[in-house]
Amino acid sequence: AQSVTQPDIHITVSEGASLELRCNYSYGATPYLFWYVQSPGQGLQLLLKYFSGDTLVQGIKGFEAEFKRSQSSFNLRKPSVHWSDAAEYFCAVAGFGGFKTIFGAGTRLFVKA
């Protein structure tokens, strides 16, 4: 079955600390992987995406993610978190052409001063 698992429902980090959000996926075909961010009451904004090639991808707002096929993982990282990064983060997988994107349940990030 196709699925995305985000093991952490919520994470709290101090401003300036590093961040890693975990994501594991199950997908039968070649996966296209994404991380989206959602602020309260808002739509989804794409942070970064992986299709092929270099397994370390850079995104907006200083985020990066690493694709590890052997572990079926696509973890999101940021070296130094800012208070404005507090939001909900969704890992997602889709097939070719963006067909039927499947989302994880999300990880809520809290940033403390």
Add this chain to the structure above:
Amino acid sequence: DTGVSQDPRHKITKRGQNVTFRCDPISEHNRLYWYRQTLGQGPEFLTYFQNEAQLEKSRLLSDRFSAERPKGSFSTLEIQRTEQGDSAMYLCASSLLRGATVVGGTEAFFGQGTRLTVV
């Protein structure tokens, strides 16, 4: 702004009433998707269109739900005889697939969503 737009942003309705939402995708995008997101969950796929053809519907889409994209541009999602369990954020997204070639990436671009509250 040429992003995906949804109307209305918020809708409060009484149980049993019908509601209709509209989505205007990015103009050149030929694929359009509807998702539903409940509190504390990720978006769940409901249905998608390739141009005006509705190609797949999730089993989440009961008979009370109907979606159309009559001219391959904007889309509407109607919910008949609303129930309290229909309360959710309804998200629309669009993407472009040109033949067998991925154009500009394969990701879906999302609108701001319509928040439905059934009382």
